[in-house]
Amino acid sequence: MADGANGADRADEQERDGNEGTAGSPGVSATRPARARSAALWGLVGGFAFLVLAQGYLLVDGDLPFGYVGLFALAGTIVVASGGIAYATEYRLHAKRRT
Template sequence: MADDSVEENETEGVADPPGVPATPRARAQSAVLWGLVGGFAFLVLAQGYLLLDGDLPFGYAGVFALAGAIAVASGGIAYATEHRLHAKRRT
């Protein structure tokens, strides 16, 4: 019986071959993660600019609002284009 459970666990970790369409849930999860990457990357760049004695034309509320907009945009772009890249085997 212990051998049967090992065989089942080995098959669960196998990824789909390239060219197989991703499920909507996997695409949405990937898009959310890419959105977070885009938003946090903007925040890091803005903070670095401020640390180097730069001056932004808006306050911290504007920086976070812009980071949120960038996160939504990058997540939307990732969701819209991921299936095309995956179909062409470029992921």
């Protein structure tokens, strides 16, 4: 038999035995630390994207209704919100194999 066939046979045996496989397999839930790390990174992406857009607005228009302290406070809020949304919805996307 070819090596590829042995790998497929082992995967079939694991599936029949009820083994879930690794977290990277489609349809298998990610671990909590992996979901938390992914959500934190998505939160940082959202916060930095907001800061980049705000900086671009400042370069074009030059005025915001609040200062830099308010800008960073709003960016922090966006980090927490986007990270929370990513953590709450990631398992659904992974279960539907859309990640």
